[in-house]
Amino acid sequence: MARIIVVTSGKGGVGKTTTSAAIAMGLAKKGHKTAVIDFDVGLRNLDLIMGCERRVVYDFVNVINGEATLNQALIRDKNCNLLYILPASQTRDKDALSQEGVGKILDELKKDFKYIVCDSPAGIEKGAHLAMYFADDAFIVTNPEVSSVRDSDRMLGILSSKSRRAEQNEDPIKEYLLLSRYSPDRVKLGEMLSVEDVQEILSLHLLGVIPESKSVLNASNSGTPVILDEKSDAGQAYADIVARYLGEDKPHRFIDDKKGLFGKLFGRK
Amino acid sequence: MSIDSQQNSNHSPILEFKSSTFSVPILVLASNDIITIEQQLQDKVNLAPEFFKNSPLVFDLQELNKHDLDIDITALTKIIRKLGLLPIGIRGGSTQQNKQALELGIPVHSGHTVTASSETQKQQVPEPLEPELESEADAITTTMITHPVRSGQCIYAAGDLVILAQVSAGAEIMAEGNIHVYGSLRGRALAGVQGNTEARIFCSDLQAELISIAGNYKISEDLHGAISNQPVQIYLQNHTLVIKDI
Ligand SMILES: Nc1ncnc2c1ncn2[C@@H]1O[C@H](COP(=O)(O)OP(=O)(O)O)[C@@H](O)[C@H]1O
Ligand SMILES: [Mg+2]
Numbered sequence: 439m440a441r442i443i444v445v446t447s448g449k450g451g452v453g454k455t456t457t458s459a460a461i462a463m464g465l466a467k468k469g470h471k472t473a474v475i476d477f478d479v480g481l482r483n484l485d486l487i488m489g490c491e492r493r494v495v496y497d498f499v500n501v502i503n504g505e506a507t508l509n510q511a512l513i514r515d516k517n518c519n520l521l522y523i524l525p526a527s528q529t530r531d532k533d534a535l536s537q538e539g540v541g542k543i544l545d546e547l548k549k550d551f552k553y554i555v556c557d558s559p560a561g562i563e564k565g566a567h568l569a570m571y572f573a574d575d576a577f578i579v580t581n582p583e584v585s586s587v588r589d590s591d592r593m594l595g596i597l598s599s600k601s602r603r604a605e606q607n608e609d610p611i612k613e614y615l616l617l618s619r620y621s622p623d624r625v626k627l628g629e630m631l632s633v634e635d636v637q638e639i640l641s642l643h644l645l646g647v648i649p650e651s652k653s654v655l656n657a658s659n660s661g662t663p664v665i666l667d668e669k670s671d672a673g674q675a676y677a678d679i680v681a682r683y684l685g686e687d688k689p690h691r692f693i694d695d696k697k698g699l700f701g702k703l704f705g706r707k
Numbered sequence: 708m709s710i711d712s713q714q715n716s717n718h719s720p721i722l723e724f725k726s727s728t729f730s731v732p733i734l735v736l737a738s739n740d741i742i743t744i745e746q747q748l749q750d751k752v753n754l755a756p757e758f759f760k761n762s763p764l765v766f767d768l769q770e771l772n773k774h775d776l777d778i779d780i781t782a783l784t785k786i787i788r789k790l791g792l793l794p795i796g797i798r799g800g801s802t803q804q805n806k807q808a809l810e811l812g813i814p815v816h817s818g819h820t821v822t823a824s825s826e827t828q829k830q831q832v833p834e835p836l837e838p839e840l841e842s843e844a845d846a847i848t849t850t851m852i853t854h855p856v857r858s859g860q861c862i863y864a865a866g867d868l869v870i871l872a873q874v875s876a877g878a879e880i881m882a883e884g885n886i887h888v889y890g891s892l893r894g895r896a897l898a899g900v901q902g903n904t905e906a907r908i909f910c911s912d913l914q915a916e917l918i919s920i921a922g923n924y925k926i927s928e929d930l931h932g933a934i935s936n937q938p939v940q941i942y943l944q945n946h947t948l949v950i951k952d953i
Contacts, residue, residue, distance in 0.1 A: 588858055591875045595857030610854070641855060641873055641890070 448589030450560030458557035464680030466521035476526035489661020502539035755922035769799025
C-alpha cells in the first residue's frame with residue numbers, strides 16, 4: 439500500500455522543504471519508488487533544493503487543470519531514478535489547487551509509488567490544508583522555540599479534526615515529531631527549548647533531531663538534498679530519520695554536545 | 708468581477724453544505740412577564756458571563772403556550788440581545804409567534820410546535836416559574852476525550868468532561884458539569900458553564916491559562932502560587948475559586 443506523508447509545521451522557515459527533499463531522497467535511496475510534491479503554489483522552491491528547476495515544463499496546477507498528464511509533469515531526479523518531483527507553479531495563485539483535483543492526482547500516484555511526500559506551505563490556510571488532507575503520516579517539523587512549537591500544536595489539532603481520515607472516522611494520521619535546527623549549545627545557554635521541553639509540550643513521538651548545520655545551506659546552494667552529503671551531521675540525521683520511519687531501531691543523536699574523549703571512554707552522557 | 712475570479716469559480720466550488728449537530732442553550736420560559744424574564748436572565752448571565760457572551764440561544768415557548776400565555780416576541784428578542792446573547796431560533800411557538808419571529812429574522816425550529824387547537828385547550832394559569840435554561844442534550848452524560856486537545860481546538864460537554872490526554876496552551880475545554888484532566892492542563896478550562904456552582908475541576912498537572920467555575924475565573928497570573936506539581940481540585944467557595952491538593 440502506498441503511503442502519503444505530509445511534511446508540515448504551521449510556521450514558515452522551519453525546514454519543511456529541506457526535510458521533504460531529504461526524506462524523499464532517503465526513501466528512494468532505500469529502494470522505494472517515491473514522489474515528492476511541492477504544495478507551495480506561488481513560491482516554488484522544492485525544485486531548487488532538488489536541483490531540477492531548469493527542467494520544469496509542466497507543474498502541479500497544469501495536471502489538475504488537465505493541461506498536462508501526470509507523466510509529463512513528473513521530473514525524474516538526476517541522482518536517483520526511483521525519485522520523482524512534481525513541482526509547484528510559480529505563476530498561479532494559491533487558489534488554483536482544489537481538493538478534488540489534489541485527490542485525483544494522489545489516487546493516480548498511489549497506483550505507481552510507494553511513498554508520496556507532500557511539502558506543505560506555511561500557515562493553516564488552504565494550501566496547507568490540501569497538503570495534509572489526504573495524508574496517512576505527518577512529519578511535524580518544529581524548531582526549538584515557543585512560537586514554532588505552538589504552531590505545530592495547532593497544526594496537530596487540524597490534522598486530528600480536519601483531515602480525510604478524521605472526517606471519515608478512519609484511523610487517525612500517524613504523527614511524528616522532527617525537531618529541526620537544534621543547537622545543544624544554545625539549549626545550554628537557555629536560548630532554545632530542549633528536546634524534552636518540546637516533547638513535553640507536544641507529547642509526540644520523536645522521529646529525530648536535525649542539528650543546525652551549515653551543510654543544509656551548502657546542499658541547497660548546490661541543488662542536492664542534504665541527505666546525500668553523508669559526511670554531514672544534518673545528512674546523517676535525516677538518514678537516521680528515514681531508517682527509523684522504516685522501522686529500524688536507531689538511537690537518537692545530535693541531542694547532546696559532541697562527547698569529549700573522556701565522555702566516550704566512560705560512556706557518560 | 709474580474710475575468711480571473713470568474714474562471715476560478717468554474718474550477719472550484721466556493722461553497723458547500725455540510726450538516727452537523729451542536730449544542731445550543733435553550734431558554735425555556737414559564738412566565739410571559741418581560742421584566743421578570745429580563746431580571747432573571749441577567750442573573751443567569753452574571754453567573755457565567757464568559758460563556759454567555761455572544762452565545763447563540765433558542766427560546767422555547769411551549770410551556771407558555773400550553774397555558775395560553777402570549778408573549779411579545781419583539782420585546783423578548785430585544786432583551787435577549789440587550790443581555791449580549793444572540794437569539795437564533797424559536798421553539799414551541801404558535802403560528803402567530805413563529806410568523807413574528809421570522810419577520811425578526813429568527814428561524815423556527817421544528818418539534819414541540821403547538822397547534823392552533825391545543826393553544827386554546829388548556830385554561831389553567833400556572834404560577835410563574837423562573838426561566839429555566841436547559842441544554843439540547845437532555846441526558847447528563849460524560850464526554851470522554853482520549854487524544855490531546857490541541858491549540859485552537861475547543862471542546863464542549865453538556866455533562867461531565869473527562870480528558871485522558873493533555874490540553875495544550877491555546878485550547879479551550881468547557882463543561883456544564885465537572886472537568887477531569889489526566890494530562891497536563893495548559894489551556895483554558897471552564898466547568899459549570901451553565902451556572903452550576905457545584906461543578907469542580909480535577910487535574911493532575913495544573914498549568915492552565917484560565918480556570919473557571921460557573922463564571923468565576925482565575926487567569927494564569929493568579930495561579931502562580933497554586934502550582935504545586937501535584938494533582939489538584941478546584942471548586943467554588945463563597946464565590947471564590949479554591950485550589951486544593953488532592
Ligand atoms: N538544519 C538546518 N540547519 C541550518 N539551516 C537550516 C536547517 N534546516 C533548514 N535550514 C534553512 O532554513 C531556511 C528555511 O528552510 P526551508 O526548508 O525552506 O523551510 P520551510 O519549507 O519550512 O519554509 C532555509 O534557508 C534553509 O537553508
Ligand atoms: Mg517550504
